[in-house]
Amino acid sequence: MELQSLLAYLHDFTIKPTENAEITSIEMDHRQVKKGSLFVCVKGYTVDGHDFATLAVESGAAAIIAERPVDVSVPVIIVKNSKRAMAVLADGFYEQPTQKLHLIGVTGTNGKTSTTHVMEKIFQANEQKTGLIGTIEIRIGDQSYEVKNTTPESVTLQQTFHQMVQENVEVAAMEVSSHALDLGRVHGCDFDVAVFTNLTQDHLDYHKTMDDYRRAKGLLFAQLGNTYNHKKPKFAVLNADDKASEEYTRNTAATVVTYGIDHESDVRAKNIQMTNAGTTFELITPFDTVTVQMKLIGKFSVYNVLAATAACLVSNVALQTIVSVIEQTEGVPGRFEVVDENQDFSVVVDYAHTPDSLENVGKTVQQFAQNNVYMIVGCGGDRDRTKRPLMANIAATYSTEAILTSDNPRSEDPNEILKEMAAGITSTNYVTISDRKEAIQYAVNKAEKGDVIVIAGKGHETYQIIGDEVLDFDDREVARQSIKERQK
């Protein structure tokens, strides 16, 4: 695409150059630059992309987007916010793909992956080709691609949408993280439906305060199309049981549809009954009321299917189709995933890595445990430190014995993280075993008939990050091996 055609998408109050080079790609990393690339200088958390402008030009960059002047021989376009500019330019470069898709964005502290995965299955049952973007993977139809972030940087994101359009995807469901909203990664995305799951504590390393975290999530609803188009209306699907929804209702120009359990809502669940085999509830919608019997466990799972139901109903999927998928769904890898080697105790691997999600899992397990509960928990390094004491105390509260261990320590000292966790425990029913494998073996060897072991925090992850090393580690595999060892 020619530079001038590309810059036509940029409505920044800026001086545009008259040159018109052919732009072959948009890059934010100088190591990816090739002949004809447009290099975007981004001031990051570790280094400043402006410092790589010269190297980018040496590698063939045809023009530069920057927030301040850089001394290079190609045109430099100065913008106020280069990440936002990059997102808008990527949208233009890839021919505004989200305008050709029915795009559903899901934000909230917990439940994004679970909700998007249920939605994907519902749209597939509705015979629509789907795209999925989130924590576990990117999926186009049945093809899976690896991801680095839950919500990718804008160029990767728009390129992915472009590929979806080329492969005739009709509906895309994506997780939208608060980081992505705050950093402008989804700028330029034309969402049709925006879904809010819930807001509880996480990511205070990045956002510093809950007010700022709430504001960042709210951007999804604020950026939801403010022009009412009868051919393509926009919907905000909000959780009536979460207080933040009041603010998001005020901040959006879209049609608000609510779901909930405790408060009056458009899509509501009543008479919830739970066993260790599944959950039954009455699903009340503006169209009909039906009884749902699903395999998913826990009140939080009911919330996720309510959110998915509301989002699919406003996307014109029949209630019957939605219910039949919900009743069949087995769940998402690493979310309340049961490890079954015919042992006489239960092992559940779950991605709970926030105080609220851990508490939900603890409460759910308490409902069906016949005997002792062991909760194995760690907290990630280089992440919100204030959740450490809270999570440890929740684990001790909802278990017979909490086993504090390492999650992904990253650059931090694992023992220091464990000390910060232990400081929050107000009882004595816990042990600290820094090595995650040993922690799992300890619980497996101790468990008796009817006990439940919860291994929290890493869910689907198949690695453990210690220092700079990414080591193979899969909670489900380690649990399986430990059970087999014990059975020998």
Ligand SMILES: CC(=O)N[C@H]1[C@@H](OP(=O)(O)OP(=O)(O)OC[C@H]2O[C@@H](n3ccc(=O)[nH]c3=O)[C@H](O)[C@@H]2O)O[C@H](CO)[C@@H](O)[C@@H]1O[C@H](C)C(=O)N[C@@H](C)C(=O)N[C@H](CCC(=O)O)C(=O)O
């Ligand atoms: C805080 C944050 O979001 N960081 C993201 C950011 O990294 P950074 O600011 O450290 O980047 P940097 O290394 O300083 O580089 C600055 C710029 O210089 C460029 N550069 C750098 C080096 C070089 O030699 N040449 C060069 O051109 C880089 O490409 C970049 O454009 O830009 C990177 C490149 O896109 C991201 O991968 C990285 O996400 C990291 C991996 C991360 O962990 N992010 C987390 C916090 C995150 O975003 N999480 C949310 C989900 C959270 C949840 O809901 O649970 C997510 O959406 O994944």
Ligand SMILES: Nc1ncnc2c1ncn2[C@@H]1O[C@H](COP(=O)(O)OP(=O)(O)OP(=O)(O)O)[C@@H](O)[C@H]1O
């Ligand atoms: N609606 C919910 N409310 C509270 N907790 C939930 C909810 N749904 C799932 N959880 C818990 O949170 C964990 C993570 O769920 P999920 O992966 O769906 O969330 P996410 O929002 O995608 O998380 P991430 O921000 O890490 O991508 C689950 O393993 C479960 O313990």
Ligand SMILES: N[C@H](CCC[C@H](N)C(=O)O)C(=O)O
């Ligand atoms: N998207 C979350 C995932 C946390 C998972 C947990 N295992 C950890 O590493 O802290 C984050 O990056 O904060």
Ligand SMILES: [Mg+2]
């Ligand atoms: Mg997720």
